[in-house]
Amino acid sequence: MSGRIAVLASGVGSNAEALAEACEQGRIDGRLCVVASNRPEAAVLARASARGLPTLALDHRAYPDRATFDAALHDALANFEPDLVVLAGFMRILSPAFITPWRGRLINIHPSLLPRYPGLDTHARALAAGDREAGATVHFVIEALDAGPAILQARVPVEVDDNPERLAARVQEEEHRIYPLAVQACLSGRVRLAGDRAELLGRPLPPAGADPAALAGR
Structure with missing residues (x-):
């Protein structure tokens, strides 16, 4: 029986598209049961609708505080009965009130080699630090921001003429490759x-997550 995946996104939704394509191509044994956003105007909702996917818009600006929004988001998602909740550019810090009920079924992709550069402006921070490589990390979401154990990472070299936009574009290509594997x-x-640790077939994963071939069972 295929799994049910809820995707949360706030922007264009390129990772949501990559996941939808992976489902259609059979690389993920599952389907997107809902694509949800905290921004009704987000392009991700239009792109999901064009694919015939169920969508949910829940405007965080209509709620008095974070806790009230998170409770409403939890209740709305629960109606779709997802097996896995996937954050794909969801630009909200989720509270423990949301995270705890989904713990172990909630994952995120972050555009840095965690634990380096949690939070925002990751590519600019990597360039400012003179890093030789950058990348993305898929990780379980826990109560501490961007601190959950890694499932998988992808690395890209930093080029001498890079700026944040060029680096971000190369990292995003890797995000589209690794997120379906992790899902x-x-x-x-x-x-x-x-x-508080990630395991592959009962064995603890290293801090940087699994080797892609091992994750895929090859």
Whole structure:
């Protein structure tokens, strides 16, 4: 039985598109049961609708505080009965009131090699630090911001003439490659959250996450 995936996004939705394509191509044994956004005007909702996917708009600006919005978001998502909740450029810091009920079924992709550069402006920060490589990390979401254990990372070299936009574009290509791998591994049960560590088939993953071939079962 294929898994049910809820995607949360706030912007254009390129990672949501990559996940939808992976489902259509059979690289993910699942389907997007809803694409949700905290911004009704977000392009991700129009792109999902064009694919015939269910969408949900829940404007955070209509709620008096973070806790009230997070409670409403939890209730709305629960109606779709997802097996996995996937953050794909969701530009909201989620509170423990939302995270705790989905713990172990909630993952995110962050555009840096965590634990370096949690939060925003990751590419500019990597360039300012003179880093030789950058990348993206898929990780379980826990209560601390961008601190959950890594499932998978992808690395790209930093070029001498890079600016944040060029670096971001190359990192995003890798995001589209690795996120479907991680989603499938979680849906299949190969990867799970045990306490505060990620495990592959019951064995703890290293800090940088799994090797892609091992994650895919090859």
